[in-house]
Amino acid sequence: xxxxxxxxxxxxxxxxxxxxxxxxxxxxxxxxxxxxxxxxxxxxxxxxxxxxxxxxxxxxxxxxxxxxxxxxxxxxxxxxxxxxxxxxxxxxxxxxxxxxxxxxxxxxxxxxxxxxxxxxxxxxxxxxxxxxxxxxxxxxxxxxxxxxxxxxxxxxxxxxxxxxxxxxxxxxxxxxxxxxxxxxxxxxxxxxxxx
Amino acid sequence: xxxxxxxxxxxxxxxxxxxxxxxxxxxxxxxxxxxxxxxxxxxxxxxxxxxxxxxxxxxxxxxxxxxxxxxxxxxxxxxxxxxxxxxxxxxxxxxxxxxxxxxxxxxxxxxxxxxxxxxxxxxxxxxxxxxxxxxxxxxxxxxxxxxxxxxxxxxxxxxxxxxxxxxxxxxxxxxxxxxxxxxxxxxxxxx
Numbered sequence: 408x409x410x411x412x413x414x415x416x417x418x419x420x421x422x423x424x425x426x427x428x429x430x431x432x433x434x435x436x437x438x439x440x441x442x443x444x445x446x447x448x449x450x451x452x453x454x455x456x457x458x459x460x461x462x463x464x465x466x467x468x469x470x471x472x473x474x475x476x477x478x479x480x481x482x483x484x485x486x487x488x489x490x491x492x493x494x495x496x497x498x499x500x501x502x503x504x505x506x507x508x509x510x511x512x513x514x515x516x517x518x519x520x521x522x523x524x525x526x527x528x529x530x531x532x533x534x535x536x537x538x539x540x541x542x543x544x545x546x547x548x549x550x551x552x553x554x555x556x557x558x559x560x561x562x563x564x565x566x567x568x569x570x571x572x573x574x575x576x577x578x579x580x581x582x583x584x585x586x587x588x589x590x591x592x593x594x595x596x597x598x599x600x601x602x
Numbered sequence: 603x604x605x606x607x608x609x610x611x612x613x614x615x616x617x618x619x620x621x622x623x624x625x626x627x628x629x630x631x632x633x634x635x636x637x638x639x640x641x642x643x644x645x646x647x648x649x650x651x652x653x654x655x656x657x658x659x660x661x662x663x664x665x666x667x668x669x670x671x672x673x674x675x676x677x678x679x680x681x682x683x684x685x686x687x688x689x690x691x692x693x694x695x696x697x698x699x700x701x702x703x704x705x706x707x708x709x710x711x712x713x714x715x716x717x718x719x720x721x722x723x724x725x726x727x728x729x730x731x732x733x734x735x736x737x738x739x740x741x742x743x744x745x746x747x748x749x750x751x752x753x754x755x756x757x758x759x760x761x762x763x764x765x766x767x768x769x770x771x772x773x774x775x776x777x778x779x780x781x782x783x784x785x786x787x788x789x790x791x792x793x
Contacts, residue, residue: 441779454757475779478786483754485735485789490755492732493647499663502635502642509634509668510624517623518616 443475453483532595539587543580550577627671638667641684644756645691651755652747653695654740662698666691681762688756688766692748699744738788746781753778 448466452458458480459467470476500508629637645666649659669690677683739747745767752758752766763778764771 441776450754450757478782481786481789482750482782485731485738485785486750486754488728489651489732489735490647490751492728493650494643497643497646497650499642499646502638505638505642505664505667506631506634508664509627509671512668513623513627513672514620517619521616521619 440473440475443473443479445469445473445476446479449476449479450483453480453487458484528595532591536587536591539584543584546580547577626674628673628675629671634671637683641687642667645687647755648688648748648751649691649695651739651751652692652744653698654736658698662691662694665694669694682765685758685762685765688752689768692767695748696744734789738785741788742781742784745777746784749774749778750781750785 445466449458449470452462452466470480627634642663646659646663649662649666650656653659653662666687670687673686673690675686677686739750742750748767749763752763756762758766760774760778761771763769763774769777
């Protein structure tokens with residue numbers, strides 16, 4: 408209650424800057440007060456439990472004739488009562504428990520973030536290997552098929568087989584696959600061992 | 603396929619990363635615990651009332667403080683820090699509202715037995731009054747609920763409300779007036 412009283416003080420300055428007005432909607436524009444300079448007095452009276460029985464006569468008379476202050480009384484008293492109850496009912500975790508949970512979560516998130524690049528690199532490597540195998544198989548299949556045909560016909564020295572192995576396309580694909588098989592594990596090792 | 607055992611160097615590296623993450627938190631433990639003890643109940647009450655859901659308020663409370671701790675911000679004062687915390691809580695409540703959770707309902711106050719309070723007030727009457735407020739609040743827009751609670755439960759100034767809700771200070775006066783009027787009308791209509 409006292410803390411709230413202290414916190415209500417700065418509002419006095421805001422309210423003493425004058426009474427603003429807005430136009431009511433529809434028909435002839437009628438000025439409507441949107442705030443009252445006595446609002447902070449009303450809030451003080453509420454917060455210190457002086458309202459309605461122990462409040463100054465003059466303030467009670469003002470409230471009786473001021474629509475803004477009447478709204479403030481209705482709203483603020485209901486909200487403050489509810490706040491006091493809700494505050495008492497609040498069953499919040501202890502500060503130590505909250506700190507411990509935050510610390511654990513920060514650790515877990517940091518570790519998960521740190522290991523995410525490795526997971527991505529692993530996925531990329533697998534995908535790349537599959538693509539190389541499929542593409543390599545696609546291009547070399549005629550040569551391999553020719554070789555096996557030659558072998559099955561018993562003519563191991565046939566020109567078909569030697570031509571298949573000596574073709575520039577077959578050689579370049581074989582070299583690429585060999586290089587990949589050698590370099591990929593090394594690359595993966597470096598990615599996984601140090602960021 | 604590519605999984606492997608973690609080496610000691612891996613574990614040390616992960617531990618260094620985790621320790622750095624904890625050190626990067628907004629506050630040290632003692633400062634946080636003091637700040638939390640000062641503000642947690644207020645934030646919970648705010649979340650419980652603007653969402654109308656106690657268990658959601660529990661979840662959002664934890665998330666609010668965690669995000670607050672992770673925020674890379676310099677605060678100039680206790681008030682600035684507190685407003686920022688309320689802003690996080692407000693944004694989380696909005697997010698959960700958008701996701702369909704936290705649609706305002708009318709929470710039944712937990713203690714509704716007949717009897718008298720220590721200060722002589724009637725418990726049943728207080729409970730009925732709170733239920734009336736919950737119903738009336740449920741008719742307001744989320745922004746209006748937040749504004750009224752900050753103004754009249756927390757005693758926040760217009761500047762603090764603007765800071766907590768991410769609004770311009772100049773618009774608070776009229777928005778607060780409208781919200782107050784709507785709530786007063788809703789409360790009046792229930793009597």
